[in-house]
Amino acid sequence: MILDTNKTQAEAIAVRIRTLILNGALQPGQPLRQEALSEQLSVSRTPLRHALQSLAEEGLVETIGYKGAKVAELDRGMVDDLFEMRLVLEPLALRSALPQITKLDLARAEMALDTADTEKEPSKLSALNWDFHYALYRPSNRQMLLRTIEQLNKASALAEVIANSIVGRPKKSAAEHRKLLRACRDGDETGAIAALSEHLQLAHQDIRTGKD
Amino acid sequence: MILDTNKTQAEAIAVRIRTLILNGALQPGQPLRQEALSEQLSVSRTPLRHALQSLAEEGLVETIGYKGAKVAELDRGMVDDLFEMRLVLEPLALRSALPQITKLDLARAEMALDTADTEKEPSKLSALNWDFHYALYRPSNRQMLLRTIEQLNKASALAEVIANSIVGRPKKSAAEHRKLLRACRDGDETGAIAALSEHLQLAHQDIRTGKD
DNA sequence: AGAATCATAATTGTATCCAATACGGCTTTT
DNA sequence: AAAAGCCGTATTGGATACAATTATGATTCT
Numbered sequence: 001m002i003l004d005t006n007k008t009q010a011e012a013i014a015v016r017i018r019t020l021i022l023n024g025a026l027q028p029g030q031p032l033r034q035e036a037l038s039e040q041l042s043v044s045r046t047p048l049r050h051a052l053q054s055l056a057e058e059g060l061v062e063t064i065g066y067k068g069a070k071v072a073e074l075d076r077g078m079v080d081d082l083f084e085m086r087l088v089l090e091p092l093a094l095r096s097a098l099p100q101i102t103k104l105d106l107a108r109a110e111m112a113l114d115t116a117d118t119e120k121e122p123s124k125l126s127a128l129n130w131d132f133h134y135a136l137y138r139p140s141n142r143q144m145l146l147r148t149i150e151q152l153n154k155a156s157a158l159a160e161v162i163a164n165s166i167v168g169r170p171k172k173s174a175a176e177h178r179k180l181l182r183a184c185r186d187g188d189e190t191g192a193i194a195a196l197s198e199h200l201q202l203a204h205q206d207i208r209t210g211k212d
Numbered sequence: 213m214i215l216d217t218n219k220t221q222a223e224a225i226a227v228r229i230r231t232l233i234l235n236g237a238l239q240p241g242q243p244l245r246q247e248a249l250s251e252q253l254s255v256s257r258t259p260l261r262h263a264l265q266s267l268a269e270e271g272l273v274e275t276i277g278y279k280g281a282k283v284a285e286l287d288r289g290m291v292d293d294l295f296e297m298r299l300v301l302e303p304l305a306l307r308s309a310l311p312q313i314t315k316l317d318l319a320r321a322e323m324a325l326d327t328a329d330t331e332k333e334p335s336k337l338s339a340l341n342w343d344f345h346y347a348l349y350r351p352s353n354r355q356m357l358l359r360t361i362e363q364l365n366k367a368s369a370l371a372e373v374i375a376n377s378i379v380g381r382p383k384k385s386a387a388e389h390r391k392l393l394r395a396c397r398d399g400d401e402t403g404a405i406a407a408l409s410e411h412l413q414l415a416h417q418d419i420r421t422g423k424d
Numbered sequence: 425a426g427a428a429t430c431a432t433a434a435t436t437g438t439a440t441c442c443a444a445t446a447c448g449g450c451t452t453t454t
Numbered sequence: 455a456a457a458a459g460c461c462g463t464a465t466t467g468g469a470t471a472c473a474a475t476t477a478t479g480a481t482t483c484t
Contacts, residue, residue: 007475008277008437034466044439046258049467053262057269059356065220066445066466081356088300144271144293144367148360155356219445220467246436256469261437278436278475429482437474444467451460 010050013043017051021060021071022123022161028073032061059155074159076208082156083204089149090133090200091193096140098189106185109135113177116170125170126157132177136184160203163210169203176202222262225255229263230366233272233283234335234373240285244273271367286371288420294368295416301361302345302412303405308352310401318397321347325389328382337382338369344389348396372415375422381415388414 017037020026032052038045052069055061063069074082112132119125130153137146160169176199183192229249232238244264250257264281267273275281286294324343331337342365349358372381388411395404 010437011277045466046438046440050262050265050437053265054269057266065223067447068466077354078356081354084304085301085357085360088304089297092296092300142289142293144290145297148297148364152360222467245434247434257436258468258470262467279477280436425484427482427484430480432477432479434477435475437472439472440470442467442469445465447462447464449460449462451458453458454456 008047009043010047010054013041013047014051014054016041017055018058018060019123021055022126022157023121024161026071028071028158028162030071032069032071034068058151060158072158074155074162079156079159079204079207082152082159083200083207086149086152086156087197087200087204089145089152090137091196093137093140093142093145093149094184094192094196095189096142096145097137098139098184098187098192100139100141101136101184102139105135105139106181109181109184113174113181117174122161122164126161129157129173130154132181136180156203156207159207163207169206172206173199173203220259221255222259222266225253225259226263226266228253229267230270230272231335233267234338234369235333236373238283240283240370240374242283244281244283246280270363272370284370286367286374291368291371291416291419294364294371295412295419298361298364298368299409299412299416301357301364302349303408305349305352305354305357305361306396306404306408307401308354308357309349310351310396310399310404312351312353313348313396314351317347317351318393321393321396325386325393329386334373334376338373341369341385342366344393348392368415368419371419375419381418384418385411385415 017026017032026032034045034048034052038048041048052061052063056063056069060072061069062072109132112128112135116125116128116132119128130150133153134146134150137149140146176195180192180195180199183195229238229244238244246257246260246264250260253260264273264275268275268281272284273281274284321344324340324347328337328340328344331340342362345365346358346362349361352358388407392404392407392411395407
């Protein structure tokens with residue numbers, strides 16, 4: 001989960017750049033010049049470089065030695081991969097989490113959904129979307145699994161933003177999320193897994209149609 | 213696959229540190245002081261920090277802001293996660309790859325096995341192990357999937373080394389690898405998948421028993 | 425004596441400066 | 455005229471110096 005400690009500047013910068021990317025201010029393929037960005041963000045190039053590296057390992061930017069960094073371009077194959085992996089890994093996490101889920105977890109998930117209902121900014125929506133899913137998976141206490149799932153989610157956030165800028169996906173997504181939350185609250189494991197799978201498949205589908 | 217270009221020093225250093233970790237020269241939990249390492253490796257702290265960050269995102273190192281970095285400690289739960297993920301993702305990659313696999317790919321895989329037969333150094337063995345698996349998965353041409361699988365393999369390499377330092381795992385592993393390669397060469401998809409699953413489960417098991 | 429506090433040292437993160445590398449235009453050669 | 459080689463500029467990677475943060479130890483107060 002994204003610990004907003006931001007104690008180190010590099011991480012703070014990473015957050016800001018991620019926001020710029022997810023809001024479309026920096027579009028895929030666009031080169032990220034270190035000097036320009038560093039002066040625009042009022043930071044030295046050193047922590048900026050660290051931030052770019054973090055985002056690179058996250059999948060949001062591509063960086064080639066001595067040639068610079070650019071916002072990642074996700075082709076259809078990559079998006080397919082992302083969702084195929086999510087479709088097998090996230091049900092795993094959910095199934096592990098459900099027996100140990102607490103009311104606090106459910107409350108956190110619900111709060112994320114409520115906040116998302118009135119939120120417009122894409123980067124915030126992406127964050128809330130992850131908050132929701134994370135609240136449901138975290139009780140599994142499976143660090144490695146959660147970590148990979150988080151990576152995949154962050155990457156697919158970029159894909160959603162690219163495809164999705166105009167479409168009314170948030171509304172549909174909200175309904176699917178509520179359904180999933182309800183099943184979790186009722187302790188209905190098979191229902192929850194089904195809702196999750198359906199949700200992921202629909203999201204995937206919308207991205208595919210949006211990308212054409 | 214690990215392109216040994218080493219064009220940038222940070223990557224070269226990352227390779228060296230990874231080697232130190234996988235050979236046991238740097239043991240889990242051991243703190244990695246920047247100044248000490250930088251002088252030991254005859255490099256400035258700047259690329260060293262980049263290397264540490266890379267290794268952190270790889271899972272071999274944990275780093276906390278202002279508190280320093282240390283070699284990652286993988287508990288049993290993390291290892292279980294790693295192999296559970298590998299067990300679902302790698303068959304996916306293999307199944308996608310098999311229809312497009314070429315003789316060159318198979319030759320590469322075989323060469324990795326042959327080289328491994330006479331190799332003693334753990335870090336080299338880990339690298340060759342990945343070379344073998346990668347040769348079989350790469351024809352799938354699924355970048356994202358391959359990338360995640362590579363991450364998981366690198367992380368479990370650390371786990372294998374920890375558990376495995378003495379045991380005769382390499383021999384058993386070799387037999388399983390040959391069996392898998394044979395099935396791939398024969399175009400026997402179900403056999404290959406079965407061999408792969410069995411191989412992963414055995415590796416997991418050996419690590420678990422070794423860790424006690 | 426024990427705990428809290430302040431000062432000092434050790435270590436990490438950041439800024440600035442220098443070196444190495446890649447890109448673009450030019451000349452030069454065939 | 456086309457292609458290959460070379461030089462100058464722009465941009466990234468690395469080294470050094472400085473600031474911020476954390477840990478440690480002594481000192482003081484209760």
